[in-house]
Each structure stands twice: as C-alpha cells, then as structure tokens.
Amino acid sequence: MAVNIEQLHEQYQQNAYTGMVADLSAQLGVSVESLQRLELGWAPVVTFKKGPNYQGWWTIPERNQHGEIVGLSLRSQSNQKVMYPGSNHGLIYAVNPDHTRGSVAYKHGAHNWVRTMDISTDCPVCGKPDGCLLAADNPERPRAVICIRVEKGAKRQTDFGYLHILKKEGHITQQAGILPASDLPVVIVEGMTDAAAAMDLGFIAVGRPSNIACMGMLSALLKGRKAVIIGENDHKPDGSCPGEQGMIAAYQILKSVCPVAHKLMPPEEMKDLRHWKNEGDLTAEKLVEYISKFGEEQSEVLILPDNRPQTIARQFLMDQYRQYGRYTVRCLNKSWYQYVDGRYEFRDDNELTNPLYNWAENRSIQNMSKSGDMNITPIHVDNRFIQNTQRAMEAEAAIIGHNAPCWINGVTGADPKEYIVFSNGQLHIPSYLRGDDLENCLVPLTPDFFTLTALPYPFDPTAEYPNFLKWVESSLGDDPDKIRLIQEFMGYCMTCDTSLHKMLWMAGVTGGGKSIFSSAVRTLVGKKQHAALDLDTLTSTFGMGDLEGTLVATMADFRLPKYGNTTGALKRLLNIVGEDSVTINRKYKDAQKDRKLTCKIIVSSNDMPQFNDASGALKRRLLIVEFARSFVGREDTTLRDKFKAEAPGIALWALEGLRCLREQRDFTVPESMRVSLEDWHKDNNPVTTFIEECVRCNPSGVLEHKNLFAAFRLWADEHGEDGMGMKLFKQAVLQRTPSDVRSVTTVIRGRKVRAYIGLELTNWAESEYLGKPANQRN
Template sequence: MRDPEEIPAPTNPMAVARYLAPQWRNENGVLTLRHWRTTWMFWERSYWREMDDQEIRASLYKKLEHAEYVAGLDKDGHPVIKPWAPTKRKVSDLMEAISAVTHLRPSVDAPEWISRDGLSRDSEHSYTHGVESPIVACTNGLLRVQDRELLPLTPGFFNLVSVPFDFDPDATAPTWEQFLKQVWPDDENSIAALQEWFGYVLSGRTDQQKIVLIVGPTRSGKGTIARILTNLVGKGNMAGPTLAGLATNFGLSPLLGKSLAVISDARLAGRDGHQVVERLLTISGEDTIDVDRKFRDPWTGKMPTRLMILSNELPNFGDASGVIARRFIVLNMEVSWLGKEDTDLTDKLAAEMPGILNWALDGLARLEKNGHITEPPGSADAVTTMQDTASPTSAFVRECCDKGPTHEVLVDDLWDAWKDWAEDQGIRPGSKAMLGRNLQSVVPQAKRTRPRDDSGRQIPTYSGIGLKTTARNGESPDSTRLKGYGSSLSRAETGLSPLWAQQSEAPKCSVCNFPFEPLEPGQTAHPGCEAA
C-alpha cells in the first residue's frame, strides 16, 4: 500500500486545484487540460478532445482516495492528519475550482494558437493567420501547409482535428486517384472540388460557408468517399446525424467538438423542413448558436462542423428565400457499380492514407490560391433546381419578372400571373399575402406601395419588380397564358401613374398624353395606343 499524499484541505478547493495543476501541464508548463465553453478539453498529443464530466470526476476520486490533509494542531502542537475522503460535494467544489484554473476564454475558435510553447512570436504569426496559412495536425507534428514543414506538436495549438497517421511527403495514392477517375470519367472539376473540400475539412476552416452535396445512384461511390474522409480526420472527429435529427431538441449536441458531419441517405420530412434549413444555415454560416445538451448546461458558440450530405436525389428544402440552395457545392455521380462492387476497395484505399493526405493538401493549396472551392458546371444547374424546388416563387420571378428600380406592377396583375404560372407547374398558389411574403424573401428590393391614380384612388402596386412583356410559362416559351399582363409600364391606360413617372420628368404619350417610359429610341406612344 502506498504512502498517503498530503494535500491542501477540502475546505480550500482553489488551493487543491493549484496543487493538482502541474499534472495537467507539459514539460514546458503549458496546460493540457482546459475548460472551454462549459466543456472540458484534454490534449491527446496531436489534438484536443472533449472530456465528459464523469471522466474528470473519476480521475479526481482516484487521485484523492488515499490523500490526507492537515486539519490543525492538537493540544501538544502536533499536526492533526485526516483523510481527504472525497465526496460528491467535495469533488464538485474542486471541479469548479479547476475550471477557474484551466479556463480558456470562450472567444477562442479552433484552430487557434493559445500559447507559443517555446516558439517565437514571429514564427508563430507567420503561419497562423487563419485562411492564409493553415496548419494540419498529424501524429508526427503540426504540418504548415504553406511550405509543408513539420513543427513540434504542442498543446499551445488549440485544434480539434488531427489525421491519425504520420505525414510522409513522398507518399502517393494511385488507387484513390484511379477510383475518382472512374467515378467522374469526364469531369475534372468535380474531382478538383472534392480535393479542395478534403483539404478544407482538414484545415479547420469554416470561412467558405459551403455544404457539399454528393448525389448519385446506389453503389456509385458516395459511401467510399465518406469513409475515406472519415479516416482522414479520424473517427472521433466525425458525426453521423440525420436531417430529421437536426430538427430535434438535442439534435445538434452530437456535432459538438466534431469537425465533420456526414449525413447519409438524406431524407427530410415536410413538417421538420424549416427548422432543418435554419440549422443548416446557422452551422454553415458560422453563426453563434445555443445548443441544448441532456442534463448539462447549454453550449454557446460557433460550431466548427463542416457538413457533407449524401443522397440518391436532390433533397427538397422548404425555404421561401431559396438561400439554402446557394450554400451547396453539388457533385453529381452517374456511374453505378451495383452488382460488381470491389469489396476490397476500402482496405486498398486505407493503405494509401498518407498519399491521400498529400492529395488533400494539394487541394487545400489550390483553395488558398483561388480563394473559393471549384464549382463544377453541373453544380450550378443542380443548385438552381434545388432553389426552384425549395422556393417556387424564385422560379416564377426568374422566368416571368424583371427586377430593378424602374419596374413596377399592379398587385392584382402579379397575383393573376402567379396563379396561372402555379397552375401550369402543378403547385398550389396559396394566398395573395403568402405570395407577398415569399416575394419579399426572393426580391428584397420589391416594395408594396399604394400610389393614386388620376381620380385619387389608391392602387396596390409593387415597385422594384415588373412582369416581362412576354412571360415564359413552364416548358412552353411561346405560352400565351401570361401574355396580356405585360410589363406594368405598358398598363398606363388604367389611369395609374407609375412611381417612376411621379418621381421624374417622364415623356408623355402622343395619343393619351399619359406619362410612359419609351422602350425603343424614337418611341412616342404606348404600344397599346399605337396599336389602337
């Protein structure tokens, strides 16, 4: 049995915390245990991981089980030694004191330097300026991407991601590169985008505010790509939520401390759509969010999680503004190996992880140079489709309307055009008020006004938007369903004075003497007046 250890009394938890603190420091005196955003973080030699409260409690109980303290002096002046005897109350008070000793300010966003740990300030600043010179942690050092130089591993670099293998500058990945050429045989841009995405996830950056969506048939390689990226960042740094799960009360808690979230087989229930969209926008947009956790205090901060969604088809997000669609980089797959899968492929690729790391670092270097992730040509079309699916109002505006300060349209005319367009698209038009709300999301500059006509009657009007003279309707560019609404400026015969005419010296129609905007040089009358 070992000799009891004499430590400060439990009535002075701060003294006990400072007494124990040296066991949480490295050889240079840098703390390896930090309390950050109500969470315990422990340095695992190459990255910081989250520790559960119970893990801290267990270590303290074990440490203090045989400890003793001086409770005072007896009548003869000799010290009175008593067992420390850890209890729930004593340990809780001690944990509170340790959190103060190891406190790391909440404003720290990983990855970030919190201590030089023997490095000079000049050398530290030369490679820690966020997106300019990222660092990738490996098991054999901190890799400076700028010049591929390995720096010593240190808890002074607060990072949540580390690749679980050594950096080898000469490693290659021929099987991986051949696999990608089979997945995208004629699409080098998709391969480039994936390469940059891998490097982006490794770097810890979130500034691109993008979500990668991989769409393809069964057995097209989506799962293989996700497994390789998971191996690259380490399984402990990856979460696997569902879209529906994100909408639940504690749906975001599994993402805390994770650098990557892979959502496989994306399915979305209609009633949860709005909350899922809100949370996807918040995570990808680097916004501060409160995350509820079971039996623990809420966590507040910016989540460093990058999102990758795998699906057999384009998901349908209910977003009136269509903003969520523009967050995506879409990689389309067309080749399927159903029935002819290579069951050993994952093992073959696992052997090439150091080479895949170099491949990803090349992508990160290109991202550093270009400033944005490559967008494959097919991605823009997919994003437009998703935007139109999420927000039919966005599709209607693109097909049937013109935008700008000189455009305006009667509210009733726009409503009639929308109803006809919606009928052709097979969707419910909703109400006039709902159209106005959705229109405000898609065209923020569109304002509803009530100018007066010559008789003084107020006419509800939208300014900043107008109907095209010949609006396209569905798949039939020559459709006449919307013809006749025309642009708002061609409806001066109604007696309504357009806003632009009220605000400027507008020319007068030579037939009706009403203000109008010439559409062609030399035009002197409204087209309708000339036709009459």
C-alpha cells in the first residue's frame, strides 16, 4: 500500500510538543523556532519491513521544488538516521507561510474569462458593455480585465486586448514564492541541523539530504535567487572530502540558474556551519563579510593558460560535460558515451565535434611573445585543432581495462552486473532477492556507475499487473512450467548477466501470442535497451553495433532464406549467447575488438529452424516455448498499451522469476520443450539419423574415415539432406557415439589410414552404399 506522506507528516507534527523540541534543540545546538519552522514531528512507532520499531523517531519532512513533501527522514534519539519506509529523498527547508501551494492566478485559456455582453455588465476599464473580457471567478468585481480599447495602464497586450490587473492577487507574478523573499543570499548546506543553524542566523536555508543528492530539485527551487553553498570539512582517511565535493557539485548546478552564486568552505577548524555558529561566535553580519572575502564566484573560463591539446580538452569537458564534479561523457574503446537518466548513451563523434567548434570560437589562448609580453590570441579552429583536441579528450575521459557495466571515477562497489538501473535508483539484485529493506536495495543513480542500460520507469514495490497476468494465463495456462520458464527468462533479461548461455525460441501457431510476448519484453527493458534483429543484420559488417547497450534482441517471424550465410548467422548467434568476445564495427571508426554484449536473444517462428547443428552447440543453448493456443479473430489490440502502463508491475513479476532461476541455478524445462528439442535436434542433424540407421558399435570394429564418409554422402543424397565436410562429419560422429570409440591412424592391408576403432557399418548399409563387404574390397 502506498504511503500518504502528507497525512503522516501532519499526524507526527502534532506529536512534537514544544518541550520535546526544546530537548532536541539543546542537544543539536539550534533554536526551537528553527526546528519548528522546519516542521519536525515525532513518530513513537515506525513499522519497518522487519516489523515495528518502538524507540521513537524525529521526523523531518523532505520536499520537492514545489514545496510538496516527498519523504520523511527519521532521526532516532541515538542519532541513527534512516528514511521512512516508502518515502523518497527531497530538500529540507521552511516553506514561505504566504505561499499557497499550487495556486496560480490565471492559466491561459478561454475557460478563465467571460465576455461583458454575455453577463450584461460594463467593462470596469472602458465602461463599454461589448467585447471586453472579465475574470470568470468573480466578474462583478473582477481581479483582472482584458479590455479591447484602453491600453494605458495595462500590464501587457494579449491576442484579445490589453490585460489590466485590478487587484494584486490577480497578477500571476505577484504570487508569494515557495521560499520567502530576502536581501540575503539563500544558504545551501547539507542536512537538517545545518539548515536550522543558517535559519538561526537569519538566512533562508535549504538543506540537501546528502552531499550530491537532489541537485535537480535544488536547481529548480533556487532558480533566479542569490545563493551561497557552504561545504563541510569532513575529510576521510582516503583523502576525499565529500562535503567539499558536494559543495562543488551544487555550485556547478546553481551557477547556471542563479544570478549570483558563491561556494564557501568553513574555516578549517570548523566542521560545518552549525559548529561554526556555536563555537565560532558567528553572526549573519560576520558570515556575509566572510562570503565577500572568501566566497568563490567562478566565471566562465574564456582565456585558457596555454594551447596544449590536454589543457583545451580538459577545459572543454569541464565547461560542457561536467556535473556533480564528474565528467558526464566518457570514452570507451574510442567510442563516446554520455550520461543521461542513469545510463551512458552512445554518441557519434559529430555530437561532440559541433559543440567543440562552437565552444572554441569564443575562447582565446594566453601566451608569451618572444619579447616577454603576455598576449591573448583567439583559438584558430581548423581540422587539425579539432583532431588534436579530440584525441586529448579521448585520453582525458577514457575508461581503460573495463567493459560496461563497471564502476568508474575511482569508485568501487558491489559486482556491477548485480544492479538493475531504474529511473529512480539502482536496485541491488541480491539485496532485493533476500528481502532487505528497500532503502538498502535501491541506491541513488550516479554517474560513477558506467552502464549502457537503464529501465525507463521507476521501481515500485507496490505496482500491480492484472492485464499481464491474465494474458499469461490465457496463452500458456495449459502448462505451468511454460509460465515459469518465461518468468525466469524475463528476469534474466532485466540483468546484464549472460552467464547461463541461453536463448529463447518461441514456436507455435499463428496468433498464439508470440508477438505479444515480445512486446511485453520490450516494455520490460525499454525501447533503448531493445534491438530488432534479422539474419541480414546479424551477418552484416556493422550488425554488432546495433546490439551494444541492449538487454534484448528479438528476431520476429524467423525464416531461413533459401540462399544466404546461414552458417555465419548461426555462428554469430552462438557467439552472442555463449558470451564470446565479438568485434564491433562502426562506420568510419576503428573496429572495437574483444567486446562482450549483454543482450539476450529471443526468436519467434511458426516452426523450428532448419539449422545444421552438427556439433549440438545450438541445442545446448536453446529454450523452447510453444504457443499452442491461437487467438486469431479474438485479438486484444489494446494489450500493448496496457502492458506499458503495467511495466513496473511486470518488472516485479520478472524479478520473482529471477529469484527462482537463481535458487535452482538453471531454467525450468517443460516436458513439451524436452520433446521438441529432441525432435528438432534429430531432424536438423542428419549425422544422428545416419548413425542410428547405418552404423553399429563393435569393440573389434575398424571403419575407415573415407568409407564412413562416402556412405554418409550417398545416404544424405538419398534422403535429401545437406552434406558437410569431412572434418565436421568426424566431429559429429565422435560426439554421437560412445566415448570408447576412437579416431586413430592404423594399418589396413599394408596402408596407413585414419579409422574409427569400435564402429562398423551395418550389413545393409555396407551393401547399399559401398557395393560389397569390406573384406572383399581392395
């Protein structure tokens, strides 16, 4: 059940008596007034996933940029800090008491106005009864008028006349802001206590829940306001300082939306603003003076210190592609990827070249003349400049020694393949499957996680999926094992793991639901993580490039062509499914070798394929689901749209399949699949049938390679089967006969020959295909 955060907040706020808040105030060193303005509450009991907790928790509302409460952070009396179950992180600030959330004076549209002649009244501006517009909420005493005659005194001209504001509340720009007005800059800090400390000093304050969290909300909330971001001196043993990193990240976000933005670290001996206020005798006047002296207000770098490609490349990347203190574009094997919504998306070189041209045209280089004078010269932008800078960019932003997914920027974490990226966070699969609290399973999105795949919807543990379940039952309800198999495979498709080396082949009647299932899988993984595949693409020079960064590739209505490179197609399929390294070719770029793809293959056809799988490699990798029920004439054309709406729920269903898959360490095998696989393998492997009909095992038997191969070729011609080479035939024979059958060099009638020890042709085959018994042949 979804949590109503607003109602909980109101309930808990009523529990926080002034005396209780005073005790917390004394403990934290901030005022009761500031804590009450932040609307702290008290939860005597909080029910977590493992059960109710009775120790008592302070609740701190966290809000989005609109002032809406999106989550409650909890603080125990022992200073343990967690999030309320089911809530999200937001910003910590006091909402302007004069702000009416969601109120807007007017929205453009005819529904907000009435004409004077329609209500038989005069225009209060021109005094005429014909054609002017009055605010519809109270036309007798309108807040605003659009007069068709009088321009003087109007706020602006509209398509219908001149807009006059008769009452202050009738002007949309007069609405009170979410944050109160102030001549002082808004102070941006980390955490509730520092926000309260800034408020004690008389500043409007906004607290971030962590050093780089909620930057998008912060940007929207602070747009147009003066701001100062104050960091923390929280140096770690490894030399990092998250408080400073968060300050820099917030500054880089806000400098583009705030008319004035400063970043500031407290004095070295002060950990944070609260410590500074309480131990450093800080006042608002002293802080303003400190900001004016030490606050950094970086402007855009227009003059570079030298013309080295490394210097230019680094500044370009910092100006154009840096966020949260990190580059948002990275180069892997000379291909560019940009961080967007939790994943790194492929970018063509031109997508970075054009911004580089535009950026460089406004930049100059500082250099020293022969006489020792300092000169400033514009960058000369030509092809050589672009090429040199791009090579330097590749080195500056390179990912070396890794394939996606992986951790970058010096960050380490759990196995990257054990995460599924949703639009609201990264789900750690093992933690979720063992039932950990959601806050421990779903971690924030970060550019430190280099992945090419991300699902386009949020993770929602309460989502439902009734239409999908109904379809599954109607299509495959005849065999529960089929349902278990597709559930397991869909869970497998959500991950970057390909270690099980399996592909799914859907066969069955026309209108049986194969395309609907493919559509459900596309919805599950998202459009950007899916590729449509055919034999031509599979065997083309650039076909592998379409599969990079995908989770699923589907081949619909599969048919083998009468002519074509079917052997090459089979080899490519086996390479992908078997986790073999592949070479990715892109136009006008060097080939990328030794790449591992993360996509799973799903093929649909009415009949099973006629591949010559002599080695049995395809058989070992096939999962077969037969759709036996036809819905021709009874199709539900709305299913695809219904599935899109149920994507978060379908993901939960697939994750349960993944749980089963990992517990049993292999896919469920329906009996229908077992039978289909054996029949298919026999039909597609003439060597198996030939051995069953024409060969018998005999420990003393000796059968020359050339004689057995000659018999097979005649048998294959007689049965309309395709032949194969001697080498592949020998491999197939040894795979389909007992392990004591050997291929050796021996002497027969004085000749050295290659022969099978332990095999002989049956009498009828000997007579039929070789003409006479072996002991009568020369």
